[in-house]
Amino acid sequence: MTSKRKFISKILSSALKFWLQLQLDKCEDLFLAIDGNSRQLFSGYIPKVLLNASRAVYQGIHLDSVELTGENIRINLGDILKGKPLRLLETIDVFMSVVFEEVSLNSSFQSPLLSQGLGDFLAQLYTNLSGDSNSDFILENYQVSDGEIFIKKDSLRLKLLISQKDNESIYTGIINTNLAILNGHILVFQALSIQGFPFFEDSALENFQIDLGDLVDITEFKTDDGKISCAGNLKVMPEVD
Numbered sequence: 001m002t003s004k005r006k007f008i009s010k011i012l013s014s015a016l017k018f019w020l021q022l023q024l025d026k027c028e029d030l031f032l033a034i035d036g037n038s039r040q041l042f043s044g045y046i047p048k049v050l051l052n053a054s055r056a057v058y059q060g061i062h063l064d065s066v067e068l069t070g071e072n073i074r075i076n077l078g079d080i081l082k083g084k085p086l087r088l089l090e091t092i093d094v095f096m097s098v099v100f101e102e103v104s105l106n107s108s109f110q111s112p113l114l115s116q117g118l119g120d121f122l123a124q125l126y127t128n129l130s131g132d133s134n135s136d137f138i139l140e141n142y143q144v145s146d147g148e149i150f151i152k153k154d155s156l157r158l159k160l161l162i163s164q165k166d167n168e169s170i171y172t173g174i175i176n177t178n179l180a181i182l183n184g185h186i187l188v189f190q191a192l193s194i195q196g197f198p199f200f201e202d203s204a205l206e207n208f209q210i211d212l213g214d215l216v217d218i219t220e221f222k223t224d225d226g227k228i229s230c231a232g233n234l235k236v237m238p239e240v241d
Contacts, residue, residue: 044077060111
């Protein structure tokens with residue numbers, strides 16, 4: 001490695017690690033490698049970045065193992081050299097492999113991000129079961145206050161504590177299902193059974209789908225005893241000023 005490349009690699013590694021630390025609540029055993037020649041790196045272009053991390057926490061959600069490969073990355077190198085934070089200048093494609101263990105997911109139920117996601121899921125489920133498109137009252141009047149997940153091979157059991165916002169009522173809802181991925185971006189709940197929720201009757205559905213959006217393309221998804229593993233491609237968008 002030339003002295004110039006060593007110099008710019010050190011600066012970029014420090015900037016990327018600092019940027020990652022801003023995104024994450026916590027991270028252990030972070031490994032970061034940058035690929036590219038001096039000319040590319042000094043122009044603010046990084047051909048490839050490899051990242052491995054364990055025990056990462058993102059907005060309260062615990063990730064046991066994360067492996068990322070990002071390619072064709074353009075950043076604001078001129079600003080970085082002036083001491084300013086790193087910013088992405090263009091959308092990048094990232095290959096990601098993640099493992100969620102049952103115990104870690106059970107430590108994530110206080111995450112506002114997970115709570116909001118579960119609330120949106122229940123609202124969509126309500127619309128599907130009732131035929132009523134106005135599901136806002138669920139988000140306005142109820143919230144997921146806690147929960148517990150049990151993961152088995154090819155199946156999942158979700159126990160949610162639902163609190164009513166205008167009083168102290170607490171309900172325990174149980175969801176049993178099998179999970180699958182369709183077309184890379186549609187999360188499919190198969191053989192779905194629902195019990196104990198205050199806003200819809202106990203029910204069973206053969207198939208319920210949630211579109212995760214066109215920024216993800218999941219190529220592998222598997223549930224085993226005590227963990228969920230998934231891998232795929234993710235588009236990371238630059239921040240908008």
